[in-house]
Amino acid sequence: CCSQDIDHILETQSALAVDLGGTNLRVAIVSMKGKVLKKFTQPNPKTYEERIELILSMCKQAIAEAIRLNCRILGVGVSTGGRVNPQDGVVLDSTKLINEWSGVDLRAPVSHALHLPVWVDNDGNCAALAEKKFGHGKGVENFVTVITGTGIGGGIIQHGELIHGSTFCAAELGHIQVSLDGPECSCGSQGCIEAFSSGLALQREAKRLHDDDVLLVDGMSVNNKEQVSAVHLINAAHHGNPKAKAVLHTAGTALGVGIVNILHTVNPSLVILSGILAQHYEGPVQQVIGRRALSSTRDVKVVTSDLEEPALLGAASMVLDYATRRIY
Amino acid sequence: CCSQDIDHILETQSALAVDLGGTNLRVAIVSMKGKVLKKFTQPNPKTYEERIELILSMCKQAIAEAIRLNCRILGVGVSTGGRVNPQDGVVLDSTKLINEWSGVDLRAPVSHALHLPVWVDNDGNCAALAEKKFGHGKGVENFVTVITGTGIGGGIIQHGELIHGSTFCAAELGHIQVSLDGPECSCGSQGCIEAFSSGLALQREAKRLHDDDVLLVDGMSVNNKEQVSAVHLINAAHHGNPKAKAVLHTAGTALGVGIVNILHTVNPSLVILSGILAQHYEGPVQQVIGRRALSSTRDVKVVTSDLEEPALLGAASMVLDYATRRIY
Numbered sequence: 089c090c091s092q093d094i095d096h097i098l099e100t101q102s103a104l105a106v107d108l109g110g111t112n113l114r115v116a117i118v119s120m121k122g123k124v125l126k127k128f129t130q131p132n133p134k135t136y137e138e139r140i141e142l143i144l145s146m147c148k149q150a151i152a153e154a155i156r157l158n159c160r161i162l163g164v165g166v167s168t169g170g171r172v173n174p175q176d177g178v179v180l181d182s183t184k185l186i187n188e189w190s191g192v193d194l195r196a197p198v199s200h201a202l203h204l205p206v207w208v209d210n211d212g213n214c215a216a217l218a219e220k221k222f223g224h225g226k227g228v229e230n231f232v233t234v235i236t237g238t239g240i241g242g243g244i245i246q247h248g249e250l251i252h253g254s255t256f257c258a259a260e261l262g263h264i265q266v267s268l269d270g271p272e273c274s275c276g277s278q279g280c281i282e283a284f285s286s287g288l289a290l291q292r293e294a295k296r297l298h299d300d301d302v303l304l305v306d307g308m309s310v311n312n313k314e315q316v317s318a319v320h321l322i323n324a325a326h327h328g329n330p331k332a333k334a335v336l337h338t339a340g341t342a343l344g345v346g347i348v349n350i351l352h353t354v355n356p357s358l359v360i361l362s363g364i365l366a367q368h369y370e371g372p373v374q375q376v377i378g379r380r381a382l383s384s385t386r387d388v389k390v391v392t393s394d395l396e397e398p399a400l401l402g403a404a405s406m407v408l409d410y411a412t413r414r415i416y
Numbered sequence: 417c418c419s420q421d422i423d424h425i426l427e428t429q430s431a432l433a434v435d436l437g438g439t440n441l442r443v444a445i446v447s448m449k450g451k452v453l454k455k456f457t458q459p460n461p462k463t464y465e466e467r468i469e470l471i472l473s474m475c476k477q478a479i480a481e482a483i484r485l486n487c488r489i490l491g492v493g494v495s496t497g498g499r500v501n502p503q504d505g506v507v508l509d510s511t512k513l514i515n516e517w518s519g520v521d522l523r524a525p526v527s528h529a530l531h532l533p534v535w536v537d538n539d540g541n542c543a544a545l546a547e548k549k550f551g552h553g554k555g556v557e558n559f560v561t562v563i564t565g566t567g568i569g570g571g572i573i574q575h576g577e578l579i580h581g582s583t584f585c586a587a588e589l590g591h592i593q594v595s596l597d598g599p600e601c602s603c604g605s606q607g608c609i610e611a612f613s614s615g616l617a618l619q620r621e622a623k624r625l626h627d628d629d630v631l632l633v634d635g636m637s638v639n640n641k642e643q644v645s646a647v648h649l650i651n652a653a654h655h656g657n658p659k660a661k662a663v664l665h666t667a668g669t670a671l672g673v674g675i676v677n678i679l680h681t682v683n684p685s686l687v688i689l690s691g692i693l694a695q696h697y698e699g700p701v702q703q704v705i706g707r708r709a710l711s712s713t714r715d716v717k718v719v720t721s722d723l724e725e726p727a728l729l730g731a732a733s734m735v736l737d738y739a740t741r742r743i744y
């Protein structure tokens with residue numbers, strides 16, 4: 089849509105996509121082809137009232153922009169951290185990163201204020217929907233997305249549909265446990281792949297090595313204002329630091345074993361890694377699958393996502409798929 | 417069927433159920449209500465030819481018996497160890513316990529010889545089907561069966577249907593891995609729940625303790641001809657042997673963590689434990705879920721199966737459900 093050479097009505101159909109993360113609140117206009125036509129970003133407010141108000145005002149701003157761009161907005165899709173009942177459009181539990189965000193009906197106020205249909209799902213599930221419509225998951229019946237960012241999340245597609253589970257808690261892949269003891273996890277358990285392999289876990293280990301003065305090797309420095317992070321750990325490993333290498337080896341093994349467990353449970357034909365650490369983990373995960381998966385599941389393809397905005401695109405895909413299902 | 421007071425035609429409808437295990441080959445007549453009306457058992461032959469021949473002769477014997485009992489046989493359901501393509505009725509890979517049983521088309525020869533429709537699935541999946549039709553899984557949309565016997569197997573029901581996965585390898589629950597190292601498993605990997613918690617794993621540990629002369633406590637004996645087994649280990653723990661207790665604690669924890677991983681992947685509302693060790697593990701699994709599962713998945717019910725013949729009943733259920741779907 090929105091360019092002179094397009095004349096078909098279908099191509100002017102667009103979605104408003106809302107992404108509620110621990111840090112930012114983002115609203116975008118996304119075209120039927122998965123192009124982010126316009127994006128608005130604000131810090132995610134700390135209270136329910138401010139947050140709802142900001143969602144509505146950013147959406148109204150985006151709708152005005154859509155009119156200017158000659159896009160027809162079919163509805164609003166919301167991706168949020170936490171556990172979501174997508175049938176009712178309700179956030180059941182929030183993650184620790186978003187305050188005042190449990191038992192929140194998102195559909196009613198947004199739909200009422202904007203006069204548009206509203207769909208909501210959690211960020212991991214939205215990432216899987218994005219892959220299905222716009223990414224490596226196109227046309228794939230059974231696949232899994234594992235997002236390795238600050239935390240670890242994911243989504244599972246079976247027979248072309250998301251698995252939500254009996255309490256909308258399926259695909260909590262970060263809390264697959266690969267050690268009977270192992271590091272403590274934010275969820276209260278231990279040995280979760282999030283506690284071994286997430287950005288926060290790598291940062292924890294980087295800090296531990298830095299406190300022991302064994303992180304930095306020749307040619308590396310951390311200035312005082314800079315937070316020690318996963319990047320320093322990966323850098324140190326590349327520079328030959330054996331302790332950093334050992335930490336990353338364990339992190340890759342843990343993530344790989346977690347993914348082997350997914351293979352032995354739902355047996356997908358494709359695993360898509362996304363998030364900031366995806367590229368880094370692709371090789372280690374493939375190696376662990378080769379060593380530890382049942383031979384009949386080993387043909388699974390493991391790839392790194394090439395979507396830039398999985399949460400926004402997934403939020404948009406709910407609108408683009410479900411709204412047009414109703415209309416046509 | 418088969419009793420004087422039943423007059424409705426539906427109740428004379430029955431299935432032939434075939435169960436191919438590592439030791440025995442069994443054929444049964446199973447009524448629409450899940451009653452095993454007659455059962456034939458033979459040792460499972462070691463070669464493909466003998467096995468197919470015995471399946472056919474036992475089925476013919478059962479059909480003759482069904483006529484005598486005034487049952488109408490709708491078809492043949494086969495439960496077998498190994499990986500199965502149920503669409504084609506083909507055993508893709510066998511378990512190590514059944515020789516010459518890979519790439520075997522079961523449907524064509526059985527259907528051709530008996531002039532009956534034939535369905536095939538693996539034993540774990542059949543156990544889940546049995547629970548769905550006749551057991552605790554009746555009317556439950558999303559549940560999982562975990563069978564703890566000599567090995568560990570299982571089946572997953574989502575939206576009332578089995579999950580088979582992209583290469584018919586879903587629900588290989590015994591090879592969920594809960595340790596990055598851990599005991600070696602028959603599958604070639606390590607840390608699998610089968611290597612921690614199966615009957616064979618407990619027997620391995622019982623033998624190890626017995627070899628070190630620390631298994632038996634006052635009031636226990638193993639005579640020379642007897643194999644040391646899981647039973648002795650459980651007995652020793654009940655008699656207060658701390659080493660036996662520690663082994664069982666680890667086994668229960670491992671199984672529990674494996675099941676937590678299933679909860680965080682497909683989020684069932686019910687977990688049914690079956691197999692000889694089910695009763696023993698019910699408590700430990702519930703405890704581990706209480707400690708280690710995400711709070712939103714903890715409401716899952718964990719029960720022990722009360723079906724006596726899950727494999728045979730599951731094999732029969734394919735016939736009773738699918739044959740009548742076609743006919744009516």
Ligand SMILES: [Ca+2]
Nearest residue numbers: 212213242259
């Ligand atoms: Ca998820």
Ligand SMILES: [Ca+2]
Nearest residue numbers: 540541570587
């Ligand atoms: Ca199975």
Ligand SMILES: [Zn+2]
Nearest residue numbers: 263273275280
């Ligand atoms: Zn966790």
Ligand SMILES: [Zn+2]
Nearest residue numbers: 591601603608
């Ligand atoms: Zn294994």
